[in-house]
Amino acid sequence: MSALIQQKxxxxxxxxxxxxxxxxxxxxxxxxxxxxxxxxxxxRVGEDPDPLLRRPLSIFRTDPEKGTVSLLFRVVGRGTHVxxxxxxxxxxxxxxxxxxxxxxxxxxxxxxxxxxxLGVAPLFFLTESLVQKGVCVRFLLGAQSKKQLLCCTMLRxxxxxxxxxxxxxxxxFHGLITQxxxxxxxxxxxxxxxxxxxxxxxxxxMAGVASLARRFSIPAQFSLExxxxxxxxxxxxxxxxxxxxxxxxxYRRVCADGPVFDLEEVVF
Amino acid sequence: xxxxxSVGYVEEILKADLSVQLASxxxxxxxxxxxxxxxxxQEYRDLLDPNLLGxxxxxxxxxxxxxxxxxPRVAETRCxxxxxxxxxxxxxxxxxxxxxxFLQSLKTxxxxxxxxxxxxxxxQVVKKLEGQPGxxxxxxxxxxxxxxxxxxxxxxxxxxxxxxxxAVRKATKRLLIAKLSPNVTDIAAIAQSAADxxxxxxxxxxxxxxxxxxxxxxxxxxxxxVGGLSGPAIKPVxxxxxxxxxxxxxxxxxGVGGIMxxxxxxxxxxxxxxxxxxxxxxxxxxxxxxxxxxxxxKACAQRGLREIRELxxxxxxxxxxxxxx
Numbered sequence: 001m002s003a004l005i006q007q008k009x010x011x012x013x014x015x016x017x018x019x020x021x022x023x024x025x026x027x028x029x030x031x032x033x034x035x036x037x038x039x040x041x042x043x044r045v046g047e048d049p050d051p052l053l054r055r056p057l058s059i060f061r062t063d064p065e066k067g068t069v070s071l072l073f074r075v076v077g078r079g080t081h082v083x084x085x086x087x088x089x090x091x092x093x094x095x096x097x098x099x100x101x102x103x104x105x106x107x108x109x110x111x112x113x114x115x116x117x118l119g120v121a122p123l124f125f126l127t128e129s130l131v132q133k134g135v136c137v138r139f140l141l142g143a144q145s146k147k148q149l150l151c152c153t154m155l156r157x158x159x160x161x162x163x164x165x166x167x168x169x170x171x172x173f174h175g176l177i178t179q180x181x182x183x184x185x186x187x188x189x190x191x192x193x194x195x196x197x198x199x200x201x202x203x204x205x206m207a208g209v210a211s212l213a214r215r216f217s218i219p220a221q222f223s224l225e226x227x228x229x230x231x232x233x234x235x236x237x238x239x240x241x242x243x244x245x246x247x248x249x250x251y252r253r254v255c256a257d258g259p260v261f262d263l264e265e266v267v268f
Numbered sequence: 269x270x271x272x273x274s275v276g277y278v279e280e281i282l283k284a285d286l287s288v289q290l291a292s293x294x295x296x297x298x299x300x301x302x303x304x305x306x307x308x309x310q311e312y313r314d315l316l317d318p319n320l321l322g323x324x325x326x327x328x329x330x331x332x333x334x335x336x337x338x339x340p341r342v343a344e345t346r347c348x349x350x351x352x353x354x355x356x357x358x359x360x361x362x363x364x365x366x367x368x369x370f371l372q373s374l375k376t377x378x379x380x381x382x383x384x385x386x387x388x389x390x391x392q393v394v395k396k397l398e399g400q401p402g403x404x405x406x407x408x409x410x411x412x413x414x415x416x417x418x419x420x421x422x423x424x425x426x427x428x429x430x431x432x433x434x435a436v437r438k439a440t441k442r443l444l445i446a447k448l449s450p451n452v453t454d455i456a457a458i459a460q461s462a463a464d465x466x467x468x469x470x471x472x473x474x475x476x477x478x479x480x481x482x483x484x485x486x487x488x489x490x491x492x493x494v495g496g497l498s499g500p501a502i503k504p505v506x507x508x509x510x511x512x513x514x515x516x517x518x519x520x521x522x523g524v525g526g527i528m529x530x531x532x533x534x535x536x537x538x539x540x541x542x543x544x545x546x547x548x549x550x551x552x553x554x555x556x557x558x559x560x561x562x563x564x565x566k567a568c569a570q571r572g573l574r575e576i577r578e579l580x581x582x583x584x585x586x587x588x589x590x591x592x593x
Contacts, residue, residue, distance in 0.1 A: 234307030
C-alpha cells in the first residue's frame with residue numbers, strides 16, 4: 001500500500017488561465033516525491049461545514065526543485081468557487097496522493113494522449129513523465145473553441161507534438177477530437193504493441209475514443225471523474241460499473257480502483 | 269531517561285480518564301467511528317492510527333455479498349450529504365476470511381455491523397461470526413434507509429424490532445447494540461423494544477431520509493431518488509433523539525449524527541450519550557476522531573473533571589439549576 005499524507009499546505013500562486021479556469025500552485029514536497037501521473041489530491045476547501053465534502057483534483061504538474069504541486073480546475077460548483085477565491089499565502093488541507101494512476105506498458109514508444117476540455121488536468125503530468133522516458137507523445141487537445149484551449153504553450157514546451165481540434169473551427173482541426181483521432185489512426189499505422197492511448201474528458205468523448213481504440217486494437221487508459229465522499233476507498237460512494245476479466249460486471253471505486261481504468265474495464 | 273518524572277506524573281494525574289463502560293464493554297475512550305464511513309478499518313490507516321480510536325464499527329455485513337445501488341450514490345447538500353450506497357459489502361464469509369484478520373490485529377474495540385433482508389439472514393450472519401475472536405460487539409442495523417427489504421423496514425415498528433432483536437439475541441451471547449432509525453414516530457418506543465429483547469445498548473441515529481434534485485437536468489441527485497442524509501445538518505435532530513431515549517429507556521446510548529468536533533461530542537454526552545460515533549466527519553477530516561478525543565480531554569480539564577463519565581447526562585435544566593458545578 002502506498003503511503004498517504006494529510007497536510008495543510010500553502011498556496012504559492014494562483015492564475016486564471018481562461019474564464020473560470022484556474023491553475024493553483026501549492027507547496028508540498030512529499031506529494032512531489034510520491035505522486036504519480038493520474039493520481040489525485042482530495043482537498044478541503046475551507047473550515048466551514050458548507051461546502052462539506054472534500055474535492056478531488058488531479059495532480060496537474062509537479063516541480064521537484066521547488067517542491068510544488070499544481071492543480072488545474074474550472075469553477076463548476078460551490079467547492080471550486082470557494083477555491084477560486086482563495087488567496088496566495090492561505091493554506092489548504094490536502095490528502096494524497098490518491099488512486100491508481102496511468103501506467104504505460106514497458107516498450108511503449110508512442111503515446112496518443114487525447115484531452116477534451118479540462119481533461120488536460122491529469123494528462124499534462126503524464127505527458128511530462130512520458131517525454132522524460134523518451135516516449136513520443138502526440139497530444140490531441142480538443143475544445144469548443146479557441147478561447148477554451150488550455151495549456152497549449154506549456155504542452156509544446158514539454159516536447160509533445162500538439163494537435164488541436166475545435167468544435168467551431170476557430171483553431172486547428174474543425175470538428176470533434178474523436179474525428180481527429182480517427183484520421184490520425186487511419187493515416188499512420190501505429191504499431192499496436194508499442195502504442196498506447198490515454199484519454200480524459202467528457203464521457204461521450206471518451207466513449208468515442210474507446211471505440212476507436214478497440215477498432216484499431218490499441219491499448220487505452222481513461223481517467224474517470226465522479227462525485228466522491230471519502231476519497232480513500234472506504235465509503236463506496238464513487239463507484240462505476242466495470243467489466244471484469246471473466247466477462248461479468250461489477251462496481252469499482254473511482255477513488256481507489258481508479259481513477260484510471262483500462263479499456264477492458266470501462267463501460268461508457 | 270533524561271528528565272525527572274515529576275512533571276510527567278502531574279500531567280498523568282491531571283489527564284482525564286476518557287474510558288467509558290458500555291454495558292460489559294470497556295472502551296478506552298468514547299469515540300467510535302460509524303459503520304459505513306470507515307470501510308474495513310484499513311482504508312484510513314496511513315492517515316490515522318486506528319488503535320487510537322475508542323472503537324471501530326465496520327461496514328454492514330450481510331449473509332451474501334451485495335453489490336449495492338447503482339450510481340450516483342452520494343450527493344452533497346447544505347452542511348450535509350446524501351448517500352444511497354445500499355449496503356454494498358463482501359458478505360460474511362469473505363469478511364471473516366479477508367477483512368477480519370486485520371481488525372483482529374487492532375488494539376481497539378471492533379464492533380461488526382450486521383444487516384439483512386430477513387430475520388433469518390441476521391441470525392445466520394450472527395451465527396457465522398460466533399466463535400470468531402477479536403469482535404467485541406455486534407451492532408444490529410435495523411435502520412438502513414437504502415434497501416428495499418430489511419433494514420429500516422424491520423426497525424420502524426416496535427413489535428417487528430422486538431421480534432428481530434429477540435431472534436438475534438437467542439443466536440449469540442455477544443454484546444448487542446441496536447442501531448436505530450430516526451425515521452420513526454417514536455424512537456423511544458423502538459429503543460424500549462430493543463431493551464425488552466435483551467439488547468445491551470442502542471446507537472442512534474442512522475441517516476434521515478432525504479433527497480435533492482438537480483434543477484438544471486430535473487433529475488434526482490441519487491439513483492434511488494431518496495437516500496440517507498448525514499453530516500452537521502442532522503446534528504440537532506440526532507441530539508434531541510438521544511436525549512429523549514436517554515430519558516425514557518434504561519440502556520446505554522451511543523450518540524451519532526453530524527458530530528464534527530469535541531464540542532458536538534460534549535453536547536451528545538451532556539444529553540445522555542455514554543459514547544459517540546463519528547461518521548461523515550471522517551470524510552471531511554480523517555483526523556476528526558483524534559481531534560475529538562483530544563478535545564474531550566481538554567473539555568474535562570476545563571471543567572475540572574477526572575473522568576469523562578461524570579459528564580454523561582449532565583445537561584442542566586432550569587428546575588435543577590442548583591446542581592451546576
